């Protein structure tokens with residue numbers, strides 16, 4: 001179940017929900033510009049989702065869409081401004097400090113495998129440390145017995161991420177590993193505490209293209225073999241289609257479309273998803289997507305009113321600049337937050353929004369803050385019928 005509000009039950013619900021978020025919101029205060037003034041960055045706004053066991057949910061969006069902030073909120077590395085989390089059906093107090101119990105169930109794998117491993121320690125050290133910290137059976141024993149138990153646990157972990165022979169890899173230092181092998185060590189470290197949920201934040205974006213597939217397949221294997229609920233955060237909708245069961249598309253801090261991966265990528269209902277797909281050609285896609293995007297992502301200190309995509313959307317109507325579109329079901333388990341799905345709009349609400357009108361509807365900057373500069377006119381603006389240059 002994913003969206004600004006509970007909108008989807010879908011086939012995923014059958015797996016049993018492990019982690020549930022309701023209305024997660026994160027606003028980062030900013031201020032102290034040399035012109036004075038303060039404001040907040042609306043990084044994540046009112047996101048609800050459910051993560052069932054044995055399913056991969058991809059959070060897809062361009063840089064600055066809030067997808068990594070959402071992953072950190074789910075990992076409880078940062079505290080939400082509002083919203084709630086429930087793990088295994090038990091509510092978590094939003095402002096409470098994250099304890100080891102939560103960290104043991106929900107593990108985060110970071111984007112950069114070069115920075116996430118300590119260069120002065122070998123692989124064995126990186127895997128033994130979480131075992132000791134979380135008191136995994138065997139790690140608390142003493143002497144030779146303890147060392148043997150830890151060696152066996154390290155060998156098991158390396159085997160689970162296909163780094164074999166384990167004794168060879170356990171003795172290596174990060175600089176002796178390729179990027180893909182480092183990311184596998186990072187995943188093994190996350191697996192050391194036997195989590196139920198793995199949050200993978202752009203896990204392959206810093207790897208060579210030739211080794212990305214191996215890491216994606218490893219995540220798929222962990223879903224199948226170990227029944228993990230996996231969140232795959234990415235800007236690459238093509239890899240999300242390859243790996244994920246469900247895709248949630250984020251734009252400017254909000255989820256704008258969600259549904260089964262094949263449906264979202266074959267029949268995108270939201271203009272932003274169509275824009276993302278147009279940037280990721282897929283030879284298997286039946287219908288070519290022809291939408292061309294305009295402009296750049298918005299300033300999240302002063303996000304556009306209504307639909308945050310309206311300054312870039314070639315279908316923008318008057319209502320789009322005035323009210324946030326609700327999630328509308330467009331098929332089995334498929335939903336999109338777009339006014340185009342509302343057949344009950346009046347003719348005035350459906351009036352096309354010109355580029356000049358888009359600029360005039362931008363919200364005023366907070367008191368004393370410098371006004372954000374509008375993006376330069378896009379060449380498409382002049383060429384598109386019905387739009388003013």
Ligand code: SF4
Nearest residue numbers: 307310313320338339
């Ligand atoms: Fe475009 Fe309006 Fe739909 Fe937003 S709500 S995507 S501006 S048509």
